[in-house]
Amino acid sequence: MIKSIIGLYHQRSQFFIELLLQHLYITSVCIVITTTVGLLLGLLMTRHPLIAAIVLRLSSVIYTIPSIAIFGILVSITGIGLASAIIAIVLYGLLPMVRSTYTGLTEVDDEIIEAAVGMGSGQRHLLFWVRLPLALAVIFSGFRTMVVMTIALGGIASFIGAGGLGRAIWRGISTNYAEMTIAGSLLIAAIAIVADLILEYIEKRVRIRYLGEEG
Amino acid sequence: MSPWAIEFDHISKSYTPEEVVLTDINLSIKAGELVVLLGHSGCGKTTLLKLVNKLLDFDSGYLRIHGKKISDWDIEQLRRSIGWAIQHGALFPHMRIWENISYVLRLQGVEKNRRRERAAELLQVVGLPAEYLDRYPRSLSGGQRQRVGVARALAANPSIILMDEPFGAVDEQTRLQLQQELLQIHARFGQTILFVTHDIHEAFRLGDRIVLIDEGKILQAGSKEELVFEPASERVSSFLGTKGFSALLDDELLCDLHAQVQSGSFDPDLCLQRLAAIKGPALKAGPSASDRSP
Incomplete structure (x- = not known):
């Protein structure tokens, strides 16, 4: 089996490279959007408790809906293709991103905040010089979860015509070609593992740099 | 220019109608004075301090800084011109020591090299x-962090420094050392310092003037001698543990006590012990200073 999978990578290298690049493109777009929206929402939530309650509840509810069902619902609204896939993946990725941003920012020691305000920090200084750096480690751990999740979910995106490595899985399932299915899955898993290892290393550096801990 | 650095004029504040924190506070602090706000935890002294840099607002009365009503100040500029040191130092854990010390200078737009130079000067001062x-606060001991906190309060060369129990979290020996250093800094630079503490000994060591606060009211504001020998009420003398002192003291002891008070080494507990040894049962010792300090 392993031999035939390696053989498959060798024979269809062009096909797999193309799918890999598509997958990286889709997940990169989703990661950028999720990070931006997640950070902004998290920030907004720290200023408006009502918005915080609504967003946290809503994102938890989205989490309980099976991903395939979300794709189904979105296809009926935004049609088959990349747009639906990106919306669904972003919706899924928002919870860890929003929660970590919100938690990170609200858990900064009140005494530190008061010291910064008492010394004359404006809102902008307080956010960029004090709160965000001190929340960075927590935000980054949410970012890491989101990235791994987005890479994995990218595999399902091809089921609604978005491309990516899920196409190899889909093709393997529909033609009963197990090697193809496994070859596609292995590549997705490999990207996720590599990304996780890199981000784990960066997270450790961030923790040491900003909090002086490895936790 | 007003001779007064800070003027509290009929200031009152409450968090809720039932929770009155400050009642009709009248206090004027001269430029260059080191005034200690002394009282139990929750008496309102920290609240009073935080009104000066507008971390809290008051309900009624007037507060003037250098003769100008606080409402007429640009709040961020005012805060940047007032030094602020609090318990545990509250240093920014993600910034190096020089960045911590020069934080206000960064807010003022001072360029990096100048900020670093200033931080180096102040590190020497403390x-x-x-x-x-280039170290981070986590690699410093509690006492060293407090010193950095004091250096940070001095960074922008403020004319007023607010200190909220800045030496509260260190051992007695380090505290004594920090108090001595603060007195030296005050003698050298002559800022107006408003210092909050619940520790009677600390108040007597540091204060040019002591303001005794209880339940949001000023019981007495005066020199150390006035507080000990001319208490405004029984509450003052029972707070300080000096109730009935004057009546019991003979001339020699009184003289000695005056000297102690003046030098800041006055210790009500030691005095009571000494008096008890002389007068025996005639003296009914009140609670010790350590009992009175929360």
């Missing part, structure tokens, strides 16, 4: 070696 500049 008795820390220059190699600490």
Whole structure:
């Protein structure tokens, strides 16, 4: 089996490279959007408790809906293709991103905040010089979860015509070609593992740099 | 220019109608004075301090800084011109020591090299070696962090410094050392310092003037001698543990006590012990200073 999978990578290298690049493109777009929206929402939530309650509840509810069902619902609204896939993946990725941003920012020691305000920090200084750096480690751990999740979910995106490595899985399932299915899955898993290892290393550096801990 | 650095004029504040924190506070602090706000935890002294840099607002009365009503100040500019030191130092854990010390200068737009130079100068003032500049607060002891906190309060060369129990979290020996250093800094630079503490000994060691606060009201504001020998009420003398002192003291002891009070080494507990040894059962000792300090 392993031999035939390696053989498959060798024979269809062009096909797999193309799918890999598509997958990286889709997940990169989703990661950028999720990070931006997640950070902004998290920030907004720290200023408006009502918005915080609504967003946290809503994102938890989205989490309980099976991903395939979300794709189904979105296809009926935004049609088959990349747009639906990106919306669904972003919706899924928002919870860890929003929660970590919100938690990170609200858990900064009140005494530190008061010291910064008492010394004359404006809102902008307080956010960029004090709160965000001190929340960075927590935000980054949410970012890491989101990235791994987005890479994995990218595999399902091809089921609604978005491309990516899920196409190899889909093709393997529909033609009963197990090697193809496994070859596609292995590549997705490999990207996720590599990304996780890199981000784990960066997270450790961030923790040491900003909090002086490895936790 | 007003001779007064800070003027509280009929200031009152409450958090809720039932929770009155400050009632009709009248206090004027001269430029260059080191005034200690003394009282139990929750008496309102920290609240009073935080009104000065507008971390809290008051309900009624007037507060003037250098003769100008606080509402007429640009709030961020005012805060940047007032030094602020609090318990545990509250240093920014993600910034190096020099960045912590020069934080206000960064807010004022001072360029990086100048900020670093200033931090190095101040590190020397508070008795820390220059190699600490690039360290992070986590690598410093409690006492060293407090020193950095004091250096940070001095960074922008403020005319007023607010200190909220800045030496509260260190051992007695370090505290004594920090108090001595603060007195030296005050003698050298002559800022107006408003210092909050619940520790009677600390108040007597530091204050040019002591303001005794209880339940949001000023019981007495005066020199150390006035507080000990001319208490405004029984509550003052029972707070300080000096109830009935004058009546019991003979001339020699009184003289000695005056000297102690003046030098800041006055210790009500020691006095009571000494008096008890002389007068025996005639003296009914009140609670000790350590009992009175929360």
